[in-house]
Amino acid sequence: MDKLLKIDRRIIFVFVALAVTIPLLFRFKMAVPPTRHVISMYDKINALSEGSHVLISFDYDPSSKEELQPMAVALLHHCFKKNIKVIGMTLYPAGTGLAEKAIKQIGKEYGKKSGEDYVFLGFKAGSSLVIMNMGEDIYTAFQKDFYGKKTVGMEALKGVSSLRDIDYAVNLTAGGIYEAWIVYGREKYNFDLGVGCTAVMGPEMYPFIQSNQLTGFLGGLKGAAEYETLIDHKDRAAAGMSPQSVVHVLVVCFILFGNFLYFKSGRQK
């Protein structure tokens, strides 16, 4: 009994690695039925007409790339498929590389051109200050795009002078910046906002959903997988759902078995 409780943690590591690897190798498929918060975000973008402007703020860095990049990719597929103009930006310096790669790659698939069908504005420091500055005038905040092109007169920004003119904004967030987007953006400049967040932050979104401050949210890889299902473009997130299921069951088994041993051994440990 005691031996089992003091098992080398590397044995547990091996179990975890296997629980993730085996389902990936043998790809048993699992249906990922979309949930209401994801559907409401999808509906919002789906209802936009051609040429509408969707702002995506890629506020994450490589440490949460595995959760948020699939979301970014799915959202971009949806927008470009519907000929919606995408305005990309980031409030994280290391978000630039990830955002640029996603926009460029997906844009290329749909034959979209930088400056005409989409614009990547790049990075600015100051989080809430950037949001408010954009709320007053998007061209003061970003005088040039990521590649140094002047933003004034850019086709992709036609009809947009501030955040008030954005048809829908999505904040892909790995930290507390979503709160700045709500407090200093959505509430001050009155635009519809959806959030894509890491699963860690998922529970924090519920109060904002109920108060109608967010139109919906995608939580973690599962949220991305649901969005992939909705746009009928199953990719990495959907493929990740079977290992995700197996490893969750494994963790639950660990908890139950650990507790079983704990009670068996007379609650000493």
Added chain:
Amino acid sequence: MNKSRDIYILFFILIAFFIVSVVYLSFGWLDIWGDGLGIITAAAVTLAMYSFLYKDNPVFKIAENLFVGVAMGYSIIIVWFNILKPDVFEALIVPVFKDTGKAPQYTVIVPTLLGLFMFLRFSSKLSWLSRWSFAFIVGMGAGIAIPNFINAILLRQLEPMFAPLYTGSFWGTINTLLVLIGVVSVLFYFFFSLEHKGVIGGVSVIGIWFLMIAFGASFGYTVMARMSLLIGRMQFLLKDWLGIIQ
């Protein structure tokens, strides 16, 4: 004994990695002229990081420190190209020395000076000047926060709490009531500095239960998040690097 075993393991992994790389490149499974070398580098970095799971070791430490340096270097360059170059260098400095058809934006001098003052924090004599910069940013942030937080969080979050309890369905009403009880009891637990006895004690206990359920949910979501990161990395190793899965 243990140390020499570790060295053998390291050499074995290095040789295996080298062979796999050569095989993949020579068979064209990874494109040497395209992203092949990049993917091999990324796989090496990934495996070096995972070596920590066996035990803390020099390979992990080298990769970790290298990453810290690269990340900082990347941020510095991005700040130059995205902020200092367009908003200071090209807005203020270039037009002073060269005719660009645009007048220099002299107002930029103020934030540039305040920005530079911040570096004086490391000077022993002039560090007080950095306080001006911090005072500007902190004061401005405080002033902006007050009305915005009152409006966007306090009022907007309290608003649903004043909605009629009866929502048209029995369970809907129960849930609305539970949310109300939950918010009030958790606030009681956190903010009443009175001794948690009697009625306050009872309400606080309910608050603790609500918190425990929420913390449990957060734990579940945290497990989900970390596992997703691991799945992503495994997808990289098995799909992008080894090409075992499609």
Added chain:
Amino acid sequence: MNFLKRTVPMSIAFVMGILMAFQYYVPHEASQNLLKVVTKWGMIISGFAMFIGAYSLFHMHWNRIKQKVSGWGYSIFVFFGAGITIIFGLYNGGEFFWDDKQAGTMFDWIFDYVQVPAASTIFSILAFFMASAAYRTFRARNKEATILLISAIIVMLGRVPIGTMISQYIPIAADWIMSVPNLAAKRAILIGVSIGVIATSIKIIFGIERAYLGGGD
């Protein structure tokens, strides 16, 4: 000297705080222009602030090397990584840093194939440690811990497709946990934190909270 060291910064914080708090309630063009100018200044200052972080990091590792503390050799790699990245960043694919940022340069390569895998792998290591902690320390020691544990298990199963396969009620229960007790607790915390933010802001404006001045006289 005390005037420059204490009175001036505290006055700046006071004036900026009052000005920006009142700006919110004045929807006049001049007031909006003020917000535009001041936030832009803040953005530029924040840009400079990022170098403070860089200085601290390099200073710390430089000292480790200088004082030869144990493991100092690893610090060399911090400078090596930063040096290579900065050199390629400034070289900018042959166009140099005074030109616009070029795409697909060696600088981007380092990001894609060193920084991205390193950062995402480091954080994924936590997955293993969470599983280990779940086995070793997550115990139903008392009533509260039991509630936490049950809630965690329901959410963990209810939030992945397999939950539905076990029982159709698990996702329903998970959804209820999220949108009722979780919502209530998170809302209460949110309200509490916001009151804290507002209180601290008032203290900063009126000079009661002075931590931003740093140490010294």
